[in-house]
Amino acid sequence: MSHEVVVVASAGISPFRLGIPSAVFGQLPHYRVSICARTPGVLPTDGGFDVTVDRGLEALATADTVVIPSWDPRAEVPLDLCEALTEAHDRGARVIGLCLGAFAVAAAGLADGREVATHWAYADLLARRHPAVRVRSDVLWTDLGDVVTSAGNAAGLDCCLHVVRQDLGAAVARDVARGLVLAPHREGSQAQFVPGVGGRVDPSDPLGPATEWMLHRLADPVTLDEWATASGMSRRTFTRRFRTELGTSPHQWLLGQRLTRAKDLLESADGTVETIARSVGLGTGASLRQHFVRRYGTTPSAHREAFAPRGVAAVSG
DNA sequence: CTAACCGCCCGCCAAT
DNA sequence: ACATTGGCGGGCGGTT
Numbered sequence: 001m002s003h004e005v006v007v008v009a010s011a012g013i014s015p016f017r018l019g020i021p022s023a024v025f026g027q028l029p030h031y032r033v034s035i036c037a038r039t040p041g042v043l044p045t046d047g048g049f050d051v052t053v054d055r056g057l058e059a060l061a062t063a064d065t066v067v068i069p070s071w072d073p074r075a076e077v078p079l080d081l082c083e084a085l086t087e088a089h090d091r092g093a094r095v096i097g098l099c100l101g102a103f104a105v106a107a108a109g110l111a112d113g114r115e116v117a118t119h120w121a122y123a124d125l126l127a128r129r130h131p132a133v134r135v136r137s138d139v140l141w142t143d144l145g146d147v148v149t150s151a152g153n154a155a156g157l158d159c160c161l162h163v164v165r166q167d168l169g170a171a172v173a174r175d176v177a178r179g180l181v182l183a184p185h186r187e188g189s190q191a192q193f194v195p196g197v198g199g200r201v202d203p204s205d206p207l208g209p210a211t212e213w214m215l216h217r218l219a220d221p222v223t224l225d226e227w228a229t230a231s232g233m234s235r236r237t238f239t240r241r242f243r244t245e246l247g248t249s250p251h252q253w254l255l256g257q258r259l260t261r262a263k264d265l266l267e268s269a270d271g272t273v274e275t276i277a278r279s280v281g282l283g284t285g286a287s288l289r290q291h292f293v294r295r296y297g298t299t300p301s302a303h304r305e306a307f308a309p310r311g312v313a314a315v316s317g
Numbered sequence: 318c319t320a321a322c323c324g325c326c327c328g329c330c331a332a333t
Numbered sequence: 334a335c336a337t338t339g340g341c342g343g344g345c346g347g348t349t
Binding site: 236 | 326327
């Protein structure tokens with residue numbers, strides 16, 4: 001029942017990044033978090049103090065989730081670490097690379113022909129070093145199911161939170177987020193607040209009203225032109241501003257919001273998949289299904305099944 | 318799943 | 334000169 005999370009520390013690591021997995025997973029009894037290193041013992045950090053690590057790479061052999069919180073891109077990824085990672089991965093463990101941890105993930109060959117996220121400043125370097133890997137610097141994280149990678153420091157928190165969300169559901173993730181005083185949910189595709197507890201629009205964000213407006217009529221068949229007009233812009237200016245401000249297109253953003261809402265509803269509400277699809281503005285169940293599988297790697301009904309039996313949402317009895 | 322339609326996205330460029 | 338806007342068009346991707 002307990003899920004073992006093993007974090008791989010390396011010399012000179014940032015203590016902040018090293019602490020991210022503990023900060024998120026450590027809050028929940030569901031997880032057991034431990035730190036390991038290639039060479040156990042006293043490990044220097046870049047924060048002016050050392051940490052003591054007592055487990056070695058053999059810890060990966062029993063891990064359910066392995067986290068590489070960062071990696072010095074100038075340093076070669078040692079063969080034994082690569083092997084330990086691939087071995088854990090082949091065994092079925094999930095591998096998470098935060099920030100520059102993607103360098104280790106890529107070196108282990110876990111991302112060949114696939115997509116990873118990393119810090120934007122190092123995306124080019126990573127792409128050049130591993131041509132078979134598609135590197136994204138425009139997203140907060142990517143989740144391939146077995147391999148999860150995230151961009152810079154704060155995105156690591158969002159990424160781990162996302163993993164909690166996957167494992168234990170939206171309600172638990174929201175509680176953890178509240179404990180950390182963190183945005184309850186930032187989508188991987190880009191930063192965006194969610195409707196619900198606490199979150200509010202950033203007043204310096206000129207598109208705040210536009211996104212807010214749309215969230216209030218998620219279920220309606222609003223065309224891009226209507227949306228743009230309601231926001232006081234031409235269609236072209238609207239889409240352009242949207243991309244520069246939010247890093248995605250209006251329609252993609254909207255799709256993300258709809259899927260998020262649908263996922264919430266699947267976890268916490270009754271109603272057929274068809275009904276939920278309609279209520280979040282996806283015309284038909286087939287449409288929801290298609291996007292759900294692409295983004296989350298499961299079908300809507302399977303996802304609901306994964307959460308319903310355990311009593312997380314069993315409030316009404 | 319495939320086909321056909323329809324709406325979105327974004328490079329390009331003229332206008333402001 | 335320079336920045337921002339918005340119309341156009343065609344390819345792309347979503348919906349049916």
